[in-house]
Amino acid sequence: MTETTPRAVSARTAAALRVEDAWLAHNYAPLPVVISAGDGAWLTDVDGNRYLDGLAAYSAVNFGHGNPRLVEAARRQLERVTLTSRAFMNDRLGPFAERLAALAGAELVLPMNTGAEAVETAIKAARAWGYRVKGVPADRATIVVARGNFHGRTTTIVSFSDDPVARDDFGPFTPGFRSVDYGDAAALDAAMDETVVAVLIEPIQGEAGVVIPPPGYLQAVRAACDRFGALFIADEIQSGLGRTGATFETARVGVRPDLMTLGKALGGGIVPVSAVVGPAAVLGVLRPGEHGSTFGGNALAAAVGTEVVAILEEGTFQARAAAAEPVLRAALDGLVGHGALGYRVAGLWAGIDIDPALGTGRDICLRMMERGVLMKDTHGSTVRFAPPLVVTDDEIGFAIEQLGDALRTRN
8 A cells, every 4th residue: 555664754845844834824733744646545745655644634525535526516617607705696506505405404504614614603693593582681692512622713712612722822702601511411401591592512522532422412412402492503514424424423313403513524625615504593593794704605615515415415425434433443442452542433533542651642643654644633642533435444454553553663
């Protein structure tokens, strides 16, 4: 597949890294690899070295790099029109909204660009619904969130984050949020009152390390929202669109939220596309001029998004993720007690807890990079594995074999 001998940083890569370091704001600390091409589950750097992609751009590239159907959809639309703004209609947005609403079992779609924008949109819609429909007194709306959450990095969103890296030095913070422990149904119930307009929850906490709630938790969230007349907002930006073996993780466990935020894979890894989907009784409370985006719902995004929906309607990628889960579990079983303290898996998505004595998560990812696999750390000594869903069983085995070697070897 690819060589596994350690690779020195070449002069070409070093030069590219120096340019990025000089001219880009340092809000990321990327691995020292400079990618120039991608195909399927593989990436190629400027020196021609190939790497198995174990991140898929945080699940934005679920359908593989250079997916021919998505590339062709983008190419066709590039030759017609890309952007008109929502001041005018375009002929691609309506069909996209219709197909996405049907896929999600929703009545309305509000298109945006990024995941954080979708979450901000859901927050605004929930507050407007709370005041205009539920009757919460002005400026008293509360949204219940979970500790360990990751919904983006805008000022409002970091206001209810408990990650000091995302939060410190960015105050003062937006009020109106109440945090409870993730997976604790009793704590959630205790936090509910008449001011709560919504509960905003990730069905699986991705950035926290693929944290899966206990059985029945999402059903308890639904029940609490029903008892207190609040909206259940499911952030399916990472967990949705095939990653866990279903189109939506909430549907996989038999729960129906009121609103879903979608993003990442909705743009096929080609253009940024996000959306909030839900009933007209909620999204219909927003009036013209109260919320929007110049690029949200642009014709190019709608064309690519429509093809993404068409792919998901076929179910092939969801089935692939479901079939790959036991393969991934079996491979990871061999690492437990041999450098890995444990792991969590949902479909083709894993959070692997590394023995801190062997190094940080970043240390392990650097060793993996040298062995031809790109992965991403989170929260100290946890690494994530989320390859494009086109990855084969042999490639999964290769990746976890390299992880085992990285855990055994000190550079």
